[in-house]
Amino acid sequence: MKAVGLTRYLPIDDPDSLQDIELAKPEPTGHDLLVRVEAVSVNPVDTKVRSPKANVEAQPKILGYDAAGVVEAVGDQVTLFKPGDEVYYAGDITRSGSNAQFQLADERIVGRKPATLDFAQAAAMPLTTITAWELLFHRMPFSIDTECNGRSLLVIAGAGGVGSIAIQLARRAGFQVIATASRAETIAWCRQMGAQQVIDHRQPLAPQLKTIGFEQVDVVLNFASTDRYWEQVGEIIAPLGHVGLIVEPAEPLRIGDPYKAKSVGIHWEMMFARPRFRTPDMIEQHRLLNRAASLIDAGELRSTQATTLGVINAANLREAHHQLESGATIGKLVLAGW
Numbered sequence: 001m002k003a004v005g006l007t008r009y010l011p012i013d014d015p016d017s018l019q020d021i022e023l024a025k026p027e028p029t030g031h032d033l034l035v036r037v038e039a040v041s042v043n044p045v046d047t048k049v050r051s052p053k054a055n056v057e058a059q060p061k062i063l064g065y066d067a068a069g070v071v072e073a074v075g076d077q078v079t080l081f082k083p084g085d086e087v088y089y090a091g092d093i094t095r096s097g098s099n100a101q102f103q104l105a106d107e108r109i110v111g112r113k114p115a116t117l118d119f120a121q122a123a124a125m126p127l128t129t130i131t132a133w134e135l136l137f138h139r140m141p142f143s144i145d146t147e148c149n150g151r152s153l154l155v156i157a158g159a160g161g162v163g164s165i166a167i168q169l170a171r172r173a174g175f176q177v178i179a180t181a182s183r184a185e186t187i188a189w190c191r192q193m194g195a196q197q198v199i200d201h202r203q204p205l206a207p208q209l210k211t212i213g214f215e216q217v218d219v220v221l222n223f224a225s226t227d228r229y230w231e232q233v234g235e236i237i238a239p240l241g242h243v244g245l246i247v248e249p250a251e252p253l254r255i256g257d258p259y260k261a262k263s264v265g266i267h268w269e270m271m272f273a274r275p276r277f278r279t280p281d282m283i284e285q286h287r288l289l290n291r292a293a294s295l296i297d298a299g300e301l302r303s304t305q306a307t308t309l310g311v312i313n314a315a316n317l318r319e320a321h322h323q324l325e326s327g328a329t330i331g332k333l334v335l336a337g338w
Helices: 044-050 119-123 127-139 161-172 184-193 206-210 224-236 271-276 282-298 314-326
Strands: 002-009 020-021 032-042 053-064 067-073 086-089 102-105 108-114 152-156 176-180 197-199 217-222 238-247 265-268 305-308 333-338
Touching: 032 086, 032 119, 032 314, 044 314, 067 102, 086 119, 086 282, 108 282, 119 305, 119 333, 127 161, 127 217, 127 238, 127 282, 127 305, 152 161, 152 224, 161 176, 161 217, 161 224, 176 333, 184 197, 197 206, 197 238, 206 224, 217 224, 271 282, 314 333
Parallel strands: 152 176, 152 217, 176 197, 217 238, 238 265, 305 333
Antiparallel strands: 002 020, 002 053, 032 067, 032 102, 032 333, 067 086, 086 108
């Protein structure tokens, strides 16, 4: 089967950083599905795993943590899917990734593909949807089905992949949603996703929030630099509020006042935790992807696909990594077909 892999960890402008290769097609056992991959999207985790380091892989490492495709075969313990089913999923960072024509994925972290989306549109969704959903509705004490809860929520980096779906999920849950963006096109994208207000993350947050009528906010989802916004978030978060984080800090955080004084809940999200540690509730990812598919098919959520870069090959994946590393992408970058 065709695949894109690496044996050395190189800068993305090196042609050897990602290469077209041929591999044997894997065989499913246990709870595994063998999925024929039709489309993938690229996330910051891909660039972080690929980033330059001294390691050398004896066997090609396959990246890719978002896919949509068709079940080709199933393991002997599979009960949730059958061959021919269309699926979408983010996979498991400890296993071979989706940048291959066929991939093994545990059925308990796979969802049915939304019927109203094509494979490219669907491939944009799993990793970011799981991240935002788990953070808001599994880590924090909120529900996707709570309407008009009246709380305010700030999404830092609203035009990114996770921010784009987090805005939609927060609106669905009844929050007053404020997003940060700094360019005309990213501001427009955040509003298109459902943000009611947009402020500039390059400027101090507190004065801008006051200008639009918010002395403090009840929830902050920081999908950018934890270090850069730590003090500002401590200033703007309301007492008994909740802060969600996905980026590890470069320096130890000073966790005290005002966070302790305000009794703020600080929530970390790593969407690979359930499959990596085989937690007893890992099937929750299957359930939430199915629920998200139903909301998409009902017109309540939309795909965050922004750009399709062509077929799945090394050259196009290198371009996707290059664009992600620029820090200027909007929504999700997708590749489809072989």
